[in-house]
Amino acid sequence: MRTFFLSLLLLTGAAAQAQTPPSSNQITSYEGLHKAAHEGDVDAIRTLVAAGADPDSRDGSGRTPAHIAAFASNDDSLRALAAAGSDMNALENREYDVLTIAAVADDPEMVSLALELGNQPDLITSPYDGTALIAAAHLGHVDVVHRLIAGGAPLDHVNNLGWTALIEAVVLGDGGPNHIETVRALVEAGADIFIGDKDGVTPLQHAEARGYSEIAAIIRAM
CATH class of the missing domain: 1.25.40.20 (Ankyrin repeat-containing domain)
Known part of the structure; x- marks a missing residue:
């Protein structure tokens, strides 16, 4: 019972x-790495990081650009962020990581990529x-x-x-x-x-x- x-x-x-993906209002308000991660703009990610942008910066819900890349299913963004030193094991405010976001979204390619980039399966x-x-x-x-x-x-x-x-x-x-x-x-x-x-x-x-x-x-x- x-x-x-x-x-x-x-x-x-x-x-x-x-899990709560970013709302349309949040997406519209994104700037910098969060915007680039959502849009899959790898060149912008590299340029922003080279200029000193924090690859683990957080939005109002605790999401890093890597979380945004996962929600948007942008593999290239995630690769670029990982190369820039983004923490693949960061948890957002609801305690989800890139790997679990991809798992819930039924995104096998993102799951494999997250594992490859160091997201811990445990x-x-x-x-x-x-x-x-x-x-x-x-x-x-x-x-x-x-x-x-x-x-x-x-x-x-x-x-x-x-x-x-x-x-x-x-x-x-x-x-x-x-x-x-x-x-x-x-x-x-x-x-x-x-x-x-x-x-x-x-x-x-x-x-x-x-x-x-x-x-x-x-x-x-x-």
């Missing part, structure tokens, strides 16, 4: 805790003390999940709700093809199927309770 209410809390309160992010992998598993972003696993993301991190990536894929998933494949990827990579939630309910028990027969079969096969 407790887990059920936690699920409702997450689903109904997600808007209050979710960074604790979000108000739930989660990881990029937990966020991707929750949303059923299969390609992102595969890339994060290959990049060394911790499979069994437990967030402050008591959930692993595997539990989130079941509890917050819809039991459809994407979440089935997410569970398969996690299990085949070695995720611990016996870690339960705060009430001791395992991923298999959650899957069975929801009638997710294919997911339950994948877990049972391990």
